[in-house]
Amino acid sequence: MDRKILKNYAINILVIIAIYILLKVLMGTGVISRYHQGIIIFIMINIILATSLNLATGFLGQLTLGHAGFMAVGAYVSAMTAVALKANFKGMPDLVMLIISLAVAAVASALVGIVIGVPALRLRGDYLAIITLGFGEVIRVVINNIKATGGAQGFTGIPKISTFDNVFWITVLVVLFLYRLTHSRQGRAILSIREDEIAAEAVGVKTTHFKVMGFAIAASIAGIGGGLYAHYIAFLDPNTFNFMRSVEILVIVVLGGMGSLTGSILAAIVLTIMPEALRSFANYRLLLYSFMLIIMMIFRPKGIFGTGEFSWQGFYDRYQMRKNALLKREQE
């Protein structure tokens, strides 16, 4: 590991710990109310969903519109696992229960992702979007109509085990996982498929393999996001996982920049806070929301960060460069 990478890691770890401590202190002193704490948890769940969709849409380049379907699979599987664990193992620590439930949810969502991905990924562009939209709705309708999930009445009695601490650290791990995946040989193969699938195949990239892999990982992480949601809300209604939910996640990805994890994080924060902050405008808030998206697409059509990532080092480098340029101009 060379020094620069080590330095970057150190800076990022420090920033993450600082954010954690700051939020903890604000919560402890009551500056952040329970209502705001809920919003923060939703932000983090949205970060998980958006970064995972970004893997499929931004990095792999496959436009999918059924992400809420995978989230639903994760939410229900995780909820059922937790209920079963609670009934059979009394006194199991919450954290252990959460980790087991989320692991089961991740595996289940990944399997559904593979089952849907293998046929769907033969299609491209609009057709893939349509078929994933269809599959997403199929998942929702199935959940709506079977007994085990409580059907349309909803699923109640889910252990409420998603706390701020759990969600925070799981989000950090998910983003770290995705960053490392996209910056490895497998990540490069995934990027090459986005850039030019025919060329990727012509230089020896197993395109089908990496497409299904990327899609399954995205589905699996969406499942984890769904699980955390289920354990926070403690009540699941199948209709929350409809097409509009998928679009909301996609909007976060597009706004943040396709292929930028940091962009998705920033966009998830903005787009979760905004509807809440605009609550007092009642019906006008959707208008403002759309207006902001239009403005965004006019001035930054590639999203906040485009395909790049935000890094403190890059920020510092740019600052230095500007400073040097200014100094040079002064000398002249």
Next chain:
Amino acid sequence: MALLEATNICMQFGGLRAVDNFNLSIDEHELVGLIGPNGAGKTTVFNMLTGVYAPTEGNIKIDGVSVVGKKPYEIVRIGAARTFQNIRLFKDLTVLDNIKIAYHHELKYSTLEGILRLPRYWADEKKAHKACLDFLKIFDMEDYAETLAKNLPYGKQRKLEIARALATKPKILMLDEPAAGMNPQETHELMETIGLIRKQFDIAILLIEHDMHLVMGICERIAVLDYGKIIAVGTPEETRNNPDVIRVYLGE
């Protein structure tokens, strides 16, 4: 034994026989040109050799292995790399990453090893980084390593595409109209690049081309295709004087 051997391959698109009993054999280190008028079936032949289409009849062997019905990426592993008539680069990635993707096979670490950043990840990535930079150096493109591929000038883009194909360590390199859309100076640079490849790498080359100056100048053997059939094979001198070839190109 020949490195590439196509025996009696045919391609039928519905009622159209695009390629009819095509035979070609290329030995190691040989530079063979494939020419023919527009619509003669050159690119179809190319697509069959590289696995984009499976021939409806006949057999293709590369390095002794039959490649009929294999996927393009499997054929790359067997040892045939190609470039495209309309350049296909990974446009939004850097020049270095373009090469690294083609170098994929030399990296062995698993997904999990990559995510946990185990020592093998660092060792492999470091090795790949160095090998790819050295590779760019051969083509005198190391200064462009961090440039996005789409920002390269046209001639350099073609050079990068050829370099990327070579990074897969092929035994035979197939170039589909590499001089298309190039000005004379760029074509000259391309000829130099091909000369360099022949000197530096131990491979055979199959070249489809319209630019007669280029084909006649560098090919050792030329096959002429017309209406899906081979009408002449021979040295540049022989083909130039072949009455069938003259008829096809200039008319009676």
